Amino acid sequence: MAVNNISASSSASVTPGPPIGCAMLMMDLFRSYLHQQRLPVTHQREAIAMALFESEQHLSVDDLADLLRDRNEQVGKATIYRTLNLLVQAGLAGELDFGEGFKRYEHQAGKARHDYLICTSCGTVARFQRDAMDRLQTEIAAELGFAVQSRRLQIYGLCGDCQAAEGAGRAASSPTSAGAGPETG
Numbered sequence: 551m552a553v554n555n556i557s558a559s560s561s562a563s564v565t566p567g568p569p570i571g572c573a574m575l576m577m578d579l580f581r582s583y584l585h586q587q588r589l590p591v592t593h594q595r596e597a598i599a600m601a602l603f604e605s606e607q608h609l610s611v612d613d614l615a616d617l618l619r620d621r622n623e624q625v626g627k628a629t630i631y632r633t634l635n636l637l638v639q640a641g642l643a644g645e646l647d648f649g650e651g652f653k654r655y656e657h658q659a660g661k662a663r664h665d666y667l668i669c670t671s672c673g674t675v676a677r678f679q680r681d682a683m684d685r686l687q688t689e690i691a692a693e694l695g696f697a698v699q700s701r702r703l704q705i706y707g708l709c710g711d712c713q714a715a716e717g718a719g720r721a722a723s724s725p726t727s728a729g730a731g732p733e734t735g
């Protein structure tokens with residue numbers, strides 16, 4: 551991912567060419583988090599999150615308000631602040647304090663050490679952290695001469711609830727070739 555080092559003070563210029571795939575994935579995780587918390591996925595929340603995910607800058611609430619105004623999104627600062635808190639709680643944004651008297655925020659794409667289990671059926675996202683994963687990462691990186699900067703692991707499958715639902719809905723179908731992916735063609 552290319553990172554443009556534009557100083558955070560120049561909030562007028564927006565980094566062009568955002569890493570869309572990355573932002574979209576982050577957005578999926580945010581929606582899942584909102585679902586889990588039984589909070590509505592509102593257009594405003596999505597607009598705020600997307601503005602943060604697409605930026606490689608450390609954004610203040612004021613910066614985000616400017617960004618959103620440029621995009622013709624009408625979002626109050628209180629809503630921005632609350633949404634940022636949700637993003638931090640979800641592990642998708644990080645809070646930064648540079649001693650300016652206010653906080654700045656950055657997305658955590660590629661930075662989170664947390665690993666995810668994602669249900670392909672209902673969208674539930676389970677975050678997990680295991681020391682064993684960190685040790686393995688260190689081991690592999692050392693083996694291959696890599697200086698690790700970040701890790702993002704997503705394991706896709708069916709959550710317990712969906713497995714149970716599938717088992718109940720499907721009358722004992724014969725197990726077929728192991729290792730065949732869910733998608734064919």
Ligand SMILES: [Zn+2]
Nearest residue numbers: 669672709712
């Ligand atoms: Zn599920």
